[in-house]
Amino acid sequence: MSLKKKSNIELIKNGMFGENTIFRMAISLCPSIAVTNGMKNGVALGISVVFVQTMVNMTISLMRKFIHPKIRIPIFMLVIAGYVTIIDLLMATYARPIYKEIGLYIQIIVAFASIFARAEVYASKNKVFSSACDGFGMGVGFLLAMIVISFFRELLGKGTLFGYPIVSGSPLLIMILPAGGFLAVGLLMGFFNWIDMRFFGGKGASGV
């Protein structure tokens, strides 16, 4: 995170590519594997994260003058939990079939490191609109990652996209098994590192 002022467009771009939650920062990994066995689930979770991340950043930014630094962690947690509850209840009412499959992971958004980190690093120090842009960018970056991973897993594992058949023949069952999720993320992460090194002269994701 550089300290110099960035325009709002740059903030969104940074969240989408430069500091992509999953492939660059390697945080909030749990759902990236758990719900990406189908495009539908991946997209649903991605959209929920975009909503929560944007709203949390806005709220924290509005409250930043009133939060005492010593108790900021519980307050951030409560704000995040509030928005997650909203999404949870909305999904339970209007998207019952998807909720049955990924309900637990929607509730788990509350413990997402990426949302917490953005609230801490960015929203608690910056103006409302730019915080919203930052949150939106990070959320969309997460959504993109989910789309890429679930695209490959569903296509290879079931031969379908959004449940519609694309290719026939016997699919690679391993891709929709739990193990396939790890393999897919590992290979994609390596691939993006390779692109970054080969064409942009980067050093690749530092990782942990």
Place this chain on the structure above:
Amino acid sequence: MHIDFVKLFQLIVSSALINNFVFTMFLGLCIFFGVSKKMETSVGMSITFTMVMVVSAALSWVVYQFIMIPLQLTFLKIIIFIGIVAAFVQSADTIMKKVSPTMYYKLGVYLALITTNCIIVAVPLKNAGEHYNFLESMAFALGSGIGFGLALIIMASIREKLEVADVPRPFKGLPISFILAGLIALAFTGFSGLITL
């Protein structure tokens, strides 16, 4: 009081091996990849994690049964459970620093990390969802803690060896660890069907 020991034992084994949180439900991955680099840290993390897990599951169960159900507040369970966990971790941190500085020096760093671990919220939520009684909740929490520790230790012992291996450059670090985890997960699918609850 009637205690069904067989059911408790089955719960522990199934949550530790068959439904291992890391390899079949993909929770707690951030910490899993974060601390599994060295054996020492992963052992410390597993011990701290299992202890916090059992206590916070017990607290959440009591609050859920005796406060939230009578007052019909169950729709607030996410907020309340994360609040309980955060408060407990914070107070454990403070008490440990005062009572046993040596233990705090060894395990204190992991305490702060635990709040961002998904498993710690998932276990109370699951206990509430499955209507487990008190002992069953405890067994489930203990099994999950052991399962997480097992996963961490397996991963750490392989990653320590991996340090000297010649991995292609784009795959160094995280990507190869993911592929490793995939292979271990494949091995863990062998446990499925061992016990059906």
